[in-house]
Amino acid sequence: MATLLHLDSSLSPLEGSASRxxxxxxxxxxxxxxxxxxxxxxxxxxxxxxxxxxxxxxAGFVNPADHTEEQRAAFALREELTSELEQADAVLIGAPMYNFTIASTLKAWLDHVIVMGRTSGAEQTTVSGKPTVVVASRGGGYGPGTPRESFEFVTTYLGKALGEGLGLDVRFIVPELTLARSNPAMAGLIDLADASKAKAHEDAVAAAKELAGRFDV
Known part of the structure; x- marks a missing residue:
C-alpha cells in the first residue's frame, strides 16, 4: 500500500490558506x-x-556506527525525518511564499533531511526519483515577464534543493494572485486570481490521480 508524506508550512489555517x-x-x-x-x-x-x-x-558527516552518545541523540530527529522521506512513495509539500521565499519552518525540515552521502551529494541518493508535488502559492504575480519575476525564490530555490539536491522528481502547482480579493489595489486581478485558484485545484486532483495510479492499492 502506498505512503504519502504530506507537509504544510502555511501560517494560516485551512480556511484562510491557498496552499493548504x-x-x-x-x-x-x-x-x-x-x-x-x-x-x-x-x-x-x-x-x-x-x-x-x-x-x-x-553527526550527519559521521558514520552512524561511530556516533558518540551526544551525536546519536542529536541525530535522532534527523534520522526520523529522513526515514519518513525515504519510506514515502510520494511527497506533497505546501510552500506558500513569505517575503519572496519559503517559510523558515520548511527550510528547517530541509536542513534536517539533506544528509550528504545519503539523501544528497551522491549520483544516486536514497530518495532519487521520488515523485514530489509542491504547491507554491503566492499573493501576487511572479511569473515570467512580470515586474517581480526576479523576486521569486520559492520555485527557484525548491527546484534546486528538492530536485538537484535531493534528486526528487518535482512538479509545481502555483496558485497566484491569492491576495486579489483582500487587497483593494488588486481588485482588477480577481478574475485572474479565481482562474489560477481553479486551475491549481484541478491540477492537484489530476496529479494525485496520476501519481496514485503508479502504486498498487
Missing part, C-alpha cells in the same frame, strides 16, 4: 485512490521543527 486548500484537494483524491494507504502528515507551522544545530549537523 490545494494540498487538501490533492490529499483527498490520493486517499480516495488509496483508502487503505498511509499518510504521514507534518504541519510545520503548528508543530515547528527545531533548527539544525551544530551537533546534529556534525
Amino acid at each position: 486548500a490545494v494540498t487538501a484537494a490533492f490529499r483527498a483524491e490520493w486517499e480516495a485512490q488509496h483508502p487503505n494507504g498511509t499518510v504521514v502528515y507534518r504541519d510545520l507551522a503548528a508543530d515547528p521543527l527545531p533548527h539544525l544545530d551544530g551537533p546534529a549537523a556534525v
Whole structure:
C-alpha cells in the first residue's frame, strides 16, 4: 500500500490558506485512490521543527556506527525525518511564499533531511526519483515577464534543493494572485486570481490521480 508524506508550512489555517486548500484537494483524491494507504502528515507551522544545530549537523558527516552518545541523540530527529522521506512513495509539500521565499519552518525540515552521502551529494541518493508535488502559492504575480519575476525564490530555490539536491522528481502547482480579493489595489486581478485558484485545484486532483495510479492499492 502506498505512503504519502504530506507537509504544510502555511501560517494560516485551512480556511484562510491557498496552499493548504490545494494540498487538501490533492490529499483527498490520493486517499480516495488509496483508502487503505498511509499518510504521514507534518504541519510545520503548528508543530515547528527545531533548527539544525551544530551537533546534529556534525553527526550527519559521521558514520552512524561511530556516533558518540551526544551525536546519536542529536541525530535522532534527523534520522526520523529522513526515514519518513525515504519510506514515502510520494511527497506533497505546501510552500506558500513569505517575503519572496519559503517559510523558515520548511527550510528547517530541509536542513534536517539533506544528509550528504545519503539523501544528497551522491549520483544516486536514497530518495532519487521520488515523485514530489509542491504547491507554491503566492499573493501576487511572479511569473515570467512580470515586474517581480526576479523576486521569486520559492520555485527557484525548491527546484534546486528538492530536485538537484535531493534528486526528487518535482512538479509545481502555483496558485497566484491569492491576495486579489483582500487587497483593494488588486481588485482588477480577481478574475485572474479565481482562474489560477481553479486551475491549481484541478491540477492537484489530476496529479494525485496520476501519481496514485503508479502504486498498487
